Amino acid sequence: MNQDIGNDAVHRRSITRITFLVVALAAVLLASCSSDLPQSSLNPRSVEAESIDKLWDFIFWLGIGVFVVVGGALTYALIRFRKRPGNEEEPRQVHGNTRLEIAWSIIPVVILVIIAVPTLTTLFDLRSPAEGDFLRVDVIGHQWWWEFQYPDILDEDGRPLTTANEMHIPAGMTSELTMTSVDVIHSFWVPSLAGKRDVVPGRETVMKITPDADIAGQMVPGQCAEYCGLSHADMRFRVFVDSTADFDEWAAEQLEASPIPTSGAAAAGYETFTQFCTTCHQAKVVAADGSVEVVGAALGPDLTHFGSRTSLGAAVEENTAEHLARWIDDPSSVKPMSPELNNIEEGRIMGMPAYGLDEQQIQGLVELLESWK
Numbered sequence: 001m002n003q004d005i006g007n008d009a010v011h012r013r014s015i016t017r018i019t020f021l022v023v024a025l026a027a028v029l030l031a032s033c034s035s036d037l038p039q040s041s042l043n044p045r046s047v048e049a050e051s052i053d054k055l056w057d058f059i060f061w062l063g064i065g066v067f068v069v070v071g072g073a074l075t076y077a078l079i080r081f082r083k084r085p086g087n088e089e090e091p092r093q094v095h096g097n098t099r100l101e102i103a104w105s106i107i108p109v110v111i112l113v114i115i116a117v118p119t120l121t122t123l124f125d126l127r128s129p130a131e132g133d134f135l136r137v138d139v140i141g142h143q144w145w146w147e148f149q150y151p152d153i154l155d156e157d158g159r160p161l162t163t164a165n166e167m168h169i170p171a172g173m174t175s176e177l178t179m180t181s182v183d184v185i186h187s188f189w190v191p192s193l194a195g196k197r198d199v200v201p202g203r204e205t206v207m208k209i210t211p212d213a214d215i216a217g218q219m220v221p222g223q224c225a226e227y228c229g230l231s232h233a234d235m236r237f238r239v240f241v242d243s244t245a246d247f248d249e250w251a252a253e254q255l256e257a258s259p260i261p262t263s264g265a266a267a268a269g270y271e272t273f274t275q276f277c278t279t280c281h282q283a284k285v286v287a288a289d290g291s292v293e294v295v296g297a298a299l300g301p302d303l304t305h306f307g308s309r310t311s312l313g314a315a316v317e318e319n320t321a322e323h324l325a326r327w328i329d330d331p332s333s334v335k336p337m338s339p340e341l342n343n344i345e346e347g348r349i350m351g352m353p354a355y356g357l358d359e360q361q362i363q364g365l366v367e368l369l370e371s372w373k
Helices: 002-031 047-080 098-127 244-255 264-275 321-329 359-371
Strands: 134-142 145-154 160-164 166-170 174-181 186-189 197-199 205-209 218-224 236-242 282-286 292-296
Touching: 047 098, 098 205, 134 166, 134 186, 145 166, 145 244, 160 166, 160 244, 166 244, 174 186, 174 197, 197 205, 236 244, 264 359, 321 359
Parallel strands: 134 174, 166 236
Antiparallel strands: 134 145, 145 160, 174 205, 186 197, 186 218, 218 236, 282 292
């Protein structure tokens, strides 16, 4: 009797452990099923992302069906042919069955064909050129930031609209992204709008994005998905989906030159800007007499309308005066970089250096850049 009681206790403990594991596993699975996360492919917000999501759903449920059939057959075999007390008879041994072997060879082939057809159809559709009225955007990957140029939106001198780390596209309209890199391989990924696409030096890859019309006014986060060096994890970007009217207004404002201040801290900040920042950064500025010029080198992000951006450092921080001051003072403390490897002559920039500016110079630069809306 004592032995039976002991066996019952062991059995209860085993059931408790199994129940705990099942509940824990279920909790983890349920937690991972949320589609409200900002960078979730399960929350499609474009025509392209919707087609990817539908393909994923199809393959998922097909996999569930295969699992149920195979798992059910295995469970049946385990129960039906288990060893029973008092029955020492060996099950009938079968060596080779032509019909079964043909069946389990043909069935996987059929399943793979069923998967291949919609997969290839979706891939070909995603890779097909944009048609009709669409917006062209050139995407250029740098260590560790993103440059966006709009070749069809030009200023009076024929310069394309250029911005950094924040891409604006109109809702309900297809944007065709032509992507390349100036240094190493990157990967452009904005999960709820499109799939991943490698950005390769010396090559051009193309991606289409057609945002849903009902997400106008929303910001969608993205990031580099290919390890590209020290600050890969901080190579982020933001996609702003605008209404057509808001996009046209934004584009017109971005083509304008930013004013050169003539007094106050911002004027002193412009002097500091021309002494230090223009080594790598470019800006289109207009003087008090109305003359317009482009100052600086186009090695780092264009700063013409820096104040209109919501983030800095490739979206690692919100664009506030406090964050900007800290960034100017010691950039590598905000985002790991290797400015000691910069080679200006060869156009190789690996990070923004700390110039040792004093508090007054930093405040002047903050006033200047935040005023350039």
